[in-house]
Amino acid sequence: MAKTDNALQNLINNNRKWADDISTKDPDFFPTLAKQQAPEYLWIGCSDSRVPANEIVGLLPGELFVHRNVANLVVHTDMNLLSVLQYAVEVLKVRHVIVCGHYACGGVKAAMQDQKLGLIDNWLLEIRDLYHHKQDYFKDISSEEEKVDKLCELNVVRQVYNLSHTSIVQDAWAKGQPLSVHGWIYGLSDGKVNDLEVTINEGSQLSELFRLKS
Numbered sequence: 001m002a003k004t005d006n007a008l009q010n011l012i013n014n015n016r017k018w019a020d021d022i023s024t025k026d027p028d029f030f031p032t033l034a035k036q037q038a039p040e041y042l043w044i045g046c047s048d049s050r051v052p053a054n055e056i057v058g059l060l061p062g063e064l065f066v067h068r069n070v071a072n073l074v075v076h077t078d079m080n081l082l083s084v085l086q087y088a089v090e091v092l093k094v095r096h097v098i099v100c101g102h103y104a105c106g107g108v109k110a111a112m113q114d115q116k117l118g119l120i121d122n123w124l125l126e127i128r129d130l131y132h133h134k135q136d137y138f139k140d141i142s143s144e145e146e147k148v149d150k151l152c153e154l155n156v157v158r159q160v161y162n163l164s165h166t167s168i169v170q171d172a173w174a175k176g177q178p179l180s181v182h183g184w185i186y187g188l189s190d191g192k193v194n195d196l197e198v199t200i201n202e203g204s205q206l207s208e209l210f211r212l213k214s
């Protein structure tokens, strides 16, 4: 078996320094975390390397349960996301689910263009559909950049609704479990997160059509 390539040795070195720094400050940090995790938040974000979940909100290991995919989508048949969501809500009992998109998202941009990229075009169809359905929002915007940013926001809002419509979130609400779903957006150019103020705290905030009854 080959040893780690030298090009990656700096990553291992960084890791040692990081772990040692934390252990020096708090010798119990890793032993305590190894026994259990009790995060209060589930983060659903974009895979973009410029949007690292924990760093942005200043949280340590153990404080944020994370799922990331291209363009922070909540696709109803995505078993990966649904499994993360179920575990976070039913087992870890997180109090908040945050969908955090970001401006100038490459996935969103690609969904507005006609350039063929391959398999990922299918994934991004969710956003292309949204763009198609929400044309009214774009007719008065002339700048391409602003159009992309508008769709980035609309995409986050759509994913907040998609999450709220899942049986997992609705079951939690039906049981009286406190759970809020939030939509945030991050600015690559200033590092700031903004709340899009589309928080949903209970099933009664949803359209009748989407409310499931047992």
Ligand code: CO
Pocket (backbone or CB within 6 Å): 046, 047, 048, 070, 071, 072, 102, 104, 105, 106, 107, 108
């Ligand atoms: Co992105």
